[in-house]
Amino acid sequence: MECPKCDALMEVVRFEEIEVDRCVRCGGLWFDRLEDEDLNRLTGSEAIDSGPAWMASMHDAQEKVFCPVDGALMVRMVDAAQQIWVESCPVCHGRFFDAGEFTDLKDRTLSEVLRRHPRD
Ligand SMILES: [Zn+2]
Numbered sequence: 337m338e339c340p341k342c343d344a345l346m347e348v349v350r351f352e353e354i355e356v357d358r359c360v361r362c363g364g365l366w367f368d369r370l371e372d373e374d375l376n377r378l379t380g381s382e383a384i385d386s387g388p389a390w391m392a393s394m395h396d397a398q399e400k401v402f403c404p405v406d407g408a409l410m411v412r413m414v415d416a417a418q419q420i421w422v423e424s425c426p427v428c429h430g431r432f433f434d435a436g437e438f439t440d441l442k443d444r445t446l447s448e449v450l451r452r453h454p455r456d
């Protein structure tokens with residue numbers, strides 16, 4: 337699988353029973369449907385989010401992101417404080433987090449925090 341933001345390869349990283357894909361270049365994380373919620377509940381799981389956080393602010397400027405699994409245009413989700421931007425696939429419900437974003441969301445319930453953000 338290739339990173340939906342920078343087209344670099346993604347490697348599989350595992351935390352307990354959950355496998356996620358992490359970009360070798362920008363450190364972005366790809367979660368299949370609800371894997372992020374499962375992982376969010378596990379103590380210490382932010383360890384997988386080891387990419388450089390400064391990459392995230394750079395990549396947030398990017399306009400359109402397409403799902404690496406099915407090619408659908410992903411929907412941008414934003415947290416209540418508008419600090420964290422997560423791309424969500426409307427087809428397979430996978431989610432892409434920039435480096436550092438999963439850690440920022442840790443200890444909060446993603447479904448509560450994230451809401452749909454209209455794309456201009
Ligand atoms: Zn990447």
Ligand SMILES: [Zn+2]
Nearest residue numbers: 403406425428
């Ligand atoms: Zn998808």
